[in-house]
Amino acid sequence: MTAPASSRTATKWRTPCTQCPLRSLHYFRDFTKPELDFVSGFKTGELSVDRGATILVEGTHSAHIFTVLGGWGFRYKLLSDGRRQILNFVLPGDLVGLQGGLMGEMDHSVEALSAVTLCVFERSKLESLFEKHPSLAYDLTWIAAHEERILDENLLSIGRRSAVERTAYLISFLKIKAEAVGMVTDSKRVIPITQQHVADTLGLSLVHTNKTLRKLAQGGLIRWLDRGCEVLDPEGLLRLSRWEGVKEKKRPFI
Known part of the structure; x- marks a missing residue:
């Protein structure tokens, strides 16, 4: 099961790896x-996905893994009654589908938060990567460990941070991550999430989420807009979150 055909467009190479815009960002280790x-040989093409489309579905198998080239997405799980828990957000440079590539099937789903462009890789070539390029294999291990660190911080938020603190942490995290990959800039300041996304990430009711966001807005830390959230005081928001911020200066991508 994959996203509807109308929301997924397979394309031939539009962006050769030699001209990948992510390589010019200081945030990433170059090849x-x-x-x-x-x-370059591992990549088989690109996939364009519309906002709201499902990229991967929990419980299914995929012959491909993906790297986000552009856009926003999120990983999530559903309970049988339809309640959703957002696990993490994905941005350019993030790997999608590695779990299914190694474990056989996806244990979560992935949805496009905005229009997304993905680099497509054949899952069957993963073994060759581990055999012939130990440095890239180490990069995959680093990416998996980094994801674990993020999940640890999210668990800390849900378990011990107050509603205000965990909301401040989430918005701080998204802003810092998005700035590093050019998705939030001086001219493009809005983080494109809804209050429902915040609630589903933090385990709060929508009413509680709305009250908490109003507190942050009244404190001059954020501005909530119809199309998302704009951070007005990043330092104040970070202090409130009781989080030290992102420590690594460079990270790998595939």
Whole structure:
């Protein structure tokens, strides 16, 4: 099961790996020449996904893994009654579908929060990556460990941070991550999430989420808009969250 055909458009190469815009960002470790040659052969094309479309579905198998080239998405799980828990948000450079590639089937779903462009890789070539390019294999391990760190912080938020603190943490995290990959800039300041996304990430009711966001707005920390959230006082928001921020200066991507 995949997203509806009308919301997914497979394309041939629009962005050769040698011209990948992510490589120019200081946030990412660049490839060596042999690594770049391998990744160029590993990539089979690109996929364009509309806002709201499902990229991967829990319980299904996929012949591909993906790297987000552009846009916003999120990983989530559903209970049998339809209640949703958002696990994490994905942005350019993030790997999608690795779990299904290694474990056989997806244990969560992935949805496009905005229009998303994905680089497509054949799952069957993962073994070759581990055999021939240990540096890239280490990068995959780093990516998995990094995801675990994020989930640990999210668990801390839900378990111990107050509603105001955990909301401040989530918005701080998204702003810092988005700035690093050019998705939030001086001219593009809005984080494109709804109050429902915040509620589903933090385990709060929509009413409680609305009250908490109003407190942050009244404190001059954020401005909530119809199309998302704008951070007005990033330092104040970070202090309120009781979070130290992102520590790594460079990270890998595939």
